[in-house]
Amino acid sequence: MTAITMNQVNKWFGALHVLRDIALTVNQGETVVVCGPSGSGKSTLIRTLNALEPIDQGALTVAGIRLDGAEARRQVRRRVGMVFQSFNLFTHLRVIDNLTLAPEGVLGLSRHAAEARALALLDRVGLADQARKFPGQLSGGQQQRVAITRTLMMEPEVLLFDEPTSALDPEMVHEVLHLMEALSREGRTMVCVTHEMGFARNVADRVVFMVSGSIVEQAPPDRFFDAPQSDAARTFMAQVLH
Amino acid sequence: MTDPAHLTAPVVPARRPPHGAPGPLARLKATYFPTPLQGLLTVVLGALLVVLLARLADWAVVGAVWSPADPAACSADGAGACWAVVAEKHRVMFFGAFPYEEHWRAALACLLIIAAFVVSALPRCWSPHLAWLWIATLALALWLMLGGAGLAELSTSDWGGLPLTLLLSAGTVSLGLPLALVLALGRNSTMPAVRLICIGTIELFRGLPLLAVLFMASLILPLFLGEGVTVDKFVRALVGMVLFFGAYAAEIVRGGLQALPKGQYEAAMSLGLPYWPMMITVILPQALRIVVPALVNDIIRAFKNTSFVAVIGLFDFLGATKASLQDPLWVRHTLEAYLFIMAVYFAFCWAMSRYALWIERRIDTDRPSHAP
Ligand SMILES: Nc1ncnc2c1ncn2[C@@H]1O[C@H](COP(=O)(O)OP(=O)(O)OP(=O)(O)O)[C@@H](O)[C@H]1O
Ligand SMILES: [Mg+2]
Numbered sequence: 001m002t003a004i005t006m007n008q009v010n011k012w013f014g015a016l017h018v019l020r021d022i023a024l025t026v027n028q029g030e031t032v033v034v035c036g037p038s039g040s041g042k043s044t045l046i047r048t049l050n051a052l053e054p055i056d057q058g059a060l061t062v063a064g065i066r067l068d069g070a071e072a073r074r075q076v077r078r079r080v081g082m083v084f085q086s087f088n089l090f091t092h093l094r095v096i097d098n099l100t101l102a103p104e105g106v107l108g109l110s111r112h113a114a115e116a117r118a119l120a121l122l123d124r125v126g127l128a129d130q131a132r133k134f135p136g137q138l139s140g141g142q143q144q145r146v147a148i149t150r151t152l153m154m155e156p157e158v159l160l161f162d163e164p165t166s167a168l169d170p171e172m173v174h175e176v177l178h179l180m181e182a183l184s185r186e187g188r189t190m191v192c193v194t195h196e197m198g199f200a201r202n203v204a205d206r207v208v209f210m211v212s213g214s215i216v217e218q219a220p221p222d223r224f225f226d227a228p229q230s231d232a233a234r235t236f237m238a239q240v241l242h
Numbered sequence: 243m244t245d246p247a248h249l250t251a252p253v254v255p256a257r258r259p260p261h262g263a264p265g266p267l268a269r270l271k272a273t274y275f276p277t278p279l280q281g282l283l284t285v286v287l288g289a290l291l292v293v294l295l296a297r298l299a300d301w302a303v304v305g306a307v308w309s310p311a312d313p314a315a316c317s318a319d320g321a322g323a324c325w326a327v328v329a330e331k332h333r334v335m336f337f338g339a340f341p342y343e344e345h346w347r348a349a350l351a352c353l354l355i356i357a358a359f360v361v362s363a364l365p366r367c368w369s370p371h372l373a374w375l376w377i378a379t380l381a382l383a384l385w386l387m388l389g390g391a392g393l394a395e396l397s398t399s400d401w402g403g404l405p406l407t408l409l410l411s412a413g414t415v416s417l418g419l420p421l422a423l424v425l426a427l428g429r430n431s432t433m434p435a436v437r438l439i440c441i442g443t444i445e446l447f448r449g450l451p452l453l454a455v456l457f458m459a460s461l462i463l464p465l466f467l468g469e470g471v472t473v474d475k476f477v478r479a480l481v482g483m484v485l486f487f488g489a490y491a492a493e494i495v496r497g498g499l500q501a502l503p504k505g506q507y508e509a510a511m512s513l514g515l516p517y518w519p520m521m522i523t524v525i526l527p528q529a530l531r532i533v534v535p536a537l538v539n540d541i542i543r544a545f546k547n548t549s550f551v552a553v554i555g556l557f558d559f560l561g562a563t564k565a566s567l568q569d570p571l572w573v574r575h576t577l578e579a580y581l582f583i584m585a586v587y588f589a590f591c592w593a594m595s596r597y598a599l600w601i602e603r604r605i606d607t608d609r610p611s612h613a614p
Contacts, residue, residue: 050512078514088509092528101523102513147509154513 009058033200036210081151089135141172161192324575338402338562348405351383398476402557422491447489498529538598
């Protein structure tokens with residue numbers, strides 16, 4: 001079963017051709033890491049998958065829904081969770097209310113059911129004692145784990161991550177990667193933009209490498225890291241791995 | 243995951259700063275007598291201040307006439323401030339032409355409105371439910387001021403003084419803020435027609451002086467509504483004030499919407515929240531919090547602006563005071579009466595501006611840092 005199909009997707013920002021003939025299929029349960037140099041269009045690509053960015057050409061099917069029109073966008077967004085580099089927790093709401101807001105408002109869960117689900121998930125990510133705090137009172141790593149939990153609350157079919165560890169202090173990176181790895185192991189469909197090459201190698205089923213809006217290579221991590229096909233990939237790896 | 247203890251335990255114990263905190267005397271000296279010249283300045287200005295204050299006290303307290311029993315006492319040689327005029331006229335100043343026996347109703351309405359403002363000012367009460375508080379408050383205040391259902395009936399032409407000022411302010415703010423929200427959201431709308439109407443309204447009323455808006459409301463409103471329909475003067479004034487306040491507040495709200503990081507919108511959208519739930523539960527609570535101090539400033543201005551309604555023939559607090567001083571017995575002591583109502587205006591405005599400062603600091607410290 002495929003979770004995501006991108007077919008000849010093109011997108012422009014004004015005259016800038018940011019996504020060029022993108023063809024990508026992600027199977028259910030697969031973890032795909034997207035990497036590439038800065039400005040290559042990784043964020044733009046992942047943001048098209050929940051319609052935060054509209055596409056100009058091509059076809060996009062996510063979680064079985066062909067993304068066109070407002071209704072499809074609504075359906076896709078409730079099935080796809082997104083984790084941002086800057087966490088984007090709702091700063092005026094306590095952790096618990098960050099988690100229950102959408103399940104109550106979008107899925108129609110009762111307050112009671114939503115809180116029960118929230119507490120169970122918080123317990124799982126080791127933050128049960130933080131439920132009543134405000135996001136600003138948590139460390140970066142804790143905030144990002146809450147943000148991941150917030151997307152899990154919607155029981156999404158696909159999880160998107162856009163550089164989830166880039167805003168974190170080094171000592172907090174591992175707690176977030178650890179959680180992402182656990183999610184991958186339980187068979188979730190994940191697309192992750194990340195510079196964490198260790199994560200890509202150990203956790204990803206496939207690595208997608210982008211340059212200037214195009215997918216240049218996609219391969220299982222062993223092959224991508226040990227036998228890259230393109231010069232661009234070799235140069236890129238030399239830069240990120242030193 | 244808290245830091246392991248060995249990463250936070252001090253290696254070098256904390257010490258006091260080398261120069262202990264200066265005592266109160268040392269601080270006084272540093273402030274007022276840092277150099278001989280500045281010390282001299284302090285002495286001279288201090289002496290001047292003492293003389294002026296003594297004179298003021300002499301006029302305002304020592305020689306003042308307090309009892310209105312004998313208006314002639316105020317005109318006696320060497321008499322100081324004539325506060326008797328306030329004692330004599332305070333009912334008319336505060337309540338205008340409102341029937342004397344019903345003053346308690348107007349006073350109660352004032353207290354209700356002030357209480358509603360105080361409750362709305364408390365951060366812990368901030369929620370959409372405040373709308374209900376204001377609907378209830380205004381309904382009660384209107385019932386008290388207009389009568390019916392057991393109370394003697396009155397009309398808006400009986401209104402005057404402080405209740406009129408407060409009712410106008412409360413009406414302006416409680417109708418103007420929702421208008422401001424609509425205008426601010428509309429200005430960002432993707433629908434061109436909506437955006438155009440909102441921009442037009444905002445720019446029109448920001449581009450006119452309040453006096454012009456009030457005249458416009460009193461001249462144009464009847465035109466629109468057709469001949470024969472007379473619009474209550476109070477309503478005309480209120481419409482003008484609401485539009486004027488709403489246009490300014492809309493721009494403040496828009497500033498708050500823009501100050502919010504884009505990530506807040508994106509997170510809400512990616513959770514599947516539709517536009518209105520996103521606005522009501524995520525965006526507006528945060529955007530409004532940021533602009534509360536600026537909004538309070540505008541509310542202070544709206545409160546003071548109520549005195550402009552004199553030009554269309556309403557007797558607000560200032561207007562009622564002016565009218566009450568027509569009395570030939572007291573006409574020579576208008577200064578004291580004006581000083582008194584200035585003090586009342588000042589008390590209201592000062593309280594609000596202290597509040598604005600306090601809330602600004604509080605929001606700043608409250609505001610959880612946004613991640614990079
Ligand atoms: N909203 C926008 N409007 C115009 N140009 C944009 C916009 N967003 C991104 N771009 C441009 O599109 C290109 C691709 O951006 P994108 O953010 O997708 O890159 P990226 O691969 O995620 O880079 P990074 O590693 O720096 O995050 C860049 O040149 C960027 O400047
Ligand atoms: Mg990016």
